[in-house]
Amino acid sequence: MELVINSRGAHISKVDERFQVTIDGVKQEFSSKKVEKILITTSALVTTDALKLAIENNIDVVFLEYSGKPFARVWHSKLGSITTIRRHQLKLNEISMGTEFVKEWIDQKISNQINHLNKLKLNRSEEKVELIDEAIKDMEEHKCALSVLNNVPIDIIRGTMEGHEGYCARRYFSTLGELIPEKYKFKGRSKNPASDQFNCMLNYAYGVLYSRVESSCIIAGLDPYIGIMHTDNYNRTALVFDLIEMYRGYMDEVVFSLFSKRKIKQDMFDKIEGGGYWLNKLGKQTLIEAVNNRFEEKIKYKGRVIRLNNVIQYDCHNIANKILNEVM
Numbered sequence: 001m002e003l004v005i006n007s008r009g010a011h012i013s014k015v016d017e018r019f020q021v022t023i024d025g026v027k028q029e030f031s032s033k034k035v036e037k038i039l040i041t042t043s044a045l046v047t048t049d050a051l052k053l054a055i056e057n058n059i060d061v062v063f064l065e066y067s068g069k070p071f072a073r074v075w076h077s078k079l080g081s082i083t084t085i086r087r088h089q090l091k092l093n094e095i096s097m098g099t100e101f102v103k104e105w106i107d108q109k110i111s112n113q114i115n116h117l118n119k120l121k122l123n124r125s126e127e128k129v130e131l132i133d134e135a136i137k138d139m140e141e142h143k144c145a146l147s148v149l150n151n152v153p154i155d156i157i158r159g160t161m162e163g164h165e166g167y168c169a170r171r172y173f174s175t176l177g178e179l180i181p182e183k184y185k186f187k188g189r190s191k192n193p194a195s196d197q198f199n200c201m202l203n204y205a206y207g208v209l210y211s212r213v214e215s216s217c218i219i220a221g222l223d224p225y226i227g228i229m230h231t232d233n234y235n236r237t238a239l240v241f242d243l244i245e246m247y248r249g250y251m252d253e254v255v256f257s258l259f260s261k262r263k264i265k266q267d268m269f270d271k272i273e274g275g276g277y278w279l280n281k282l283g284k285q286t287l288i289e290a291v292n293n294r295f296e297e298k299i300k301y302k303g304r305v306i307r308l309n310n311v312i313q314y315d316c317h318n319i320a321n322k323i324l325n326e327v328m
Helices: 048-056 082-089 096-119 126-147 154-179 197-220 238-246 248-260 281-296 308-326
Strands: 002-005 010-015 018-023 026-031 037-040 044-046 060-064 070-074 269-271 277-279 298-301 304-307
Touching: 002 018, 002 281, 010 048, 018 048, 037 197, 044 048, 048 060, 048 070, 060 197, 070 197, 082 308, 096 126, 096 154, 096 238, 096 248, 096 308, 126 154, 154 248, 197 238, 197 248, 197 277, 197 281, 197 308, 238 248, 238 308, 248 281, 277 281, 281 308, 298 308, 304 308
Parallel strands: 002 037, 010 044, 037 060
Antiparallel strands: 010 018, 018 026, 060 070, 269 277, 298 304
């Protein structure tokens, strides 16, 4: 299970082989054998014994900013074959395999967006279905144009690829903005702090997703700082930003479903002076529960039925193996 610490002033300590969480004098204990990850989303105290217990049991401890993006994590120091893979990763910007990877990742992102839009046609008016079909047609054209690009080094066609990806994203989100319940309508993406409640919740969902992608990279031996599509920058986990694109659509579906099923309330958001929103404790609880439930579901993926929770790890291991086996 995933242990989420969402109460200000919580205290996490160790009792034998269990984590003890104390909130306002009330104590709960969780077996280290049943916890897979600890997410700390607010001000809390963690003892070094509790951190050591987590490390010994290969439990990822992630500290999230108010926006949901991880700002730190505690992880064991054994990084497997990362040195070997890192050498090969550095070559991907210069060879066709790097471009093939990126085309596959963007293709999957756009395909997920199209699949989501197709699902949203159910029980829609003829006018809305026509709106969706027009968006899908445009996105399919850009997806096709992307697929026929030559597999030259990524630096040569990065701008073209970003153009196709960016157009599809704008078309997709503008369409979602027209399909969401009237009072939550939005015009497109806005990042932290979000200018509307949908993007506020979506940003937090992406933050939770980010932590899963980063840990999957580390487990697979991939260096999260060596990307292909996203350029290198100081302290920037470029590969995580590359890979996360494939999975954003799953978070889009979760968040859109919460809004369309009227599970969102105004008191889940804190309005920021000067404009914008942050997700508060109640909103985080609702979202994280929905995200965790989604990750437990089984989906058809690349010819197999697999829990969504295992998809990211599956992909990262496949990428690592392909790099080791084919990059010379």
